[in-house]
Amino acid sequence: MALLIEHVDVLNPDSPRSVASNCSILITGNRIARIASADELNCAELLASPLTENLEVLNGRGLFAIPGLINAHTHSPENYMRGATERLPLEPWLVWLYGTCGEFTPRDHYLCAAMSAIEMLLSGVTSTIDHLWHGGAWQRDFLDAAMQAYADSGIRAAVAPMFDDHDYVLDVADELGYDLRGSAYGLSHGGYRPDREAYRRGVLRDNLALFEDWMRSWHQYDSGRLQTFLGPAAGHLVTEECLHLSFELARKFGAGVHMHCVETRVQEYCIRRVHGKTLVQWLHDEGLLAPELSLPHSVWVRSAEDLDRLAQSGAVPVHNPAANLKLGSGLMPLRAMLERGVRVALGVDGACSSDNQNLFDALKLAALIHNLSDIDPSRWISAREVFEMATIGGAAALLMREQLGVLRPGALADITLLDTRSALLAPMNDAYGMLVHVETGQSVRHVIVNGRIVVRDRCIVNLDAQALVEEFFARADRLPFRRPLDAKTQRDVADAQAFWWDVMRRWQMG
Ligand SMILES: [Zn+2]
Known part of the structure; x- marks a missing residue:
């Protein structure tokens, strides 16, 4: 199989306006074999080569080729809950989410992952990391269903099933006199069990055995297009035993570890109170800050020592500006990370806190919101820096440094082709400025993943998108969040809100 895109403009930082024309x-196969001027590399030249037998030629006139975007953090199950909440910080929001998400079947996981894939592909995203959650105990069917959706859609994906073994925030709530353990969130995070330690070990062992079996079936599926990662839920939700075992299993397969990292002030306060040190220092002291670790949010990593530890480790923070704004979590210290050489990736986060899966939104937000935290304009984030977070940074989070996020011979062929004659992209001024500040995803015309065309003329090639949307639409109606909140969940959310206020006051006092 070979594909030739002729007469296309290509993103190139060394060309005028960062556009190499014509x-x-x-x-060939799943990789870029050559990029050259259309005069040098053309269909006629290839006619003489053995490639012509299976050569498809795509007319690239009026199109602009960029590396496929990489959404380095999301949660596909939240697709049902788009636009369903507002004005809640993360901790009460989680209590609402667990109290109203209902029971997911394997088909729900398939549909949610398929909806993510459809929305992302149509808006130019070619890869994602799905930090996949499930409201109850994990079963193999749930994991397989999400993987199958990504397999069917043609997108590149790493799926990291979320799991935890000890909730340190609930411990602090106990200490401060708040009973959050009876909420749906609390019950699925240890609850009131008297045998909590034995239970924790049992669940951890069962989860890891399940994941190992699943990884054996799916890791590196379809020439590496799909990966299986370990997804310890968050730094405040895991013991050191859980993390060490996760790394051990991930390393057996050459897989990544994906874990939420101090997203909120409540998490930051609770970790310091329990461990007597910051999360990054704790990870560093345990020998767990490593290049295969990606850390969504990393908002409250603030000391110079912790930022240096991140830089030296090669771990990859993932910036999620929309979710951080919606939940009022805070602003990641992005400039401080970039100036130390930290490789930062970009994500949208789940659709209940974001609320779409459009990475162009995240690009624009990331390029703008940090202007408010620094009065020196020379330290503001440039369009190119943000775009490289969504490409080169995402490749690092996927453990595919040098192979993805760039258009050059030898790299994997994940390419998004934008229509430069769209109302948005005409005229093509500075390409990075256009991509970050102007484009919304609506100029996306064709998308190529792993050498195959998966979006052609704005249509998903491998899935019946309209039938899936209809089924998704109908199935959402049975889920509890579509009805008014019951009295118990209302009380549980209010209790979590009271705890949140208390910790915020304590956090402000240091
Ligand atoms: Zn998240």
């Missing part, structure tokens, strides 16, 4: 891109 090029050709030759793809």
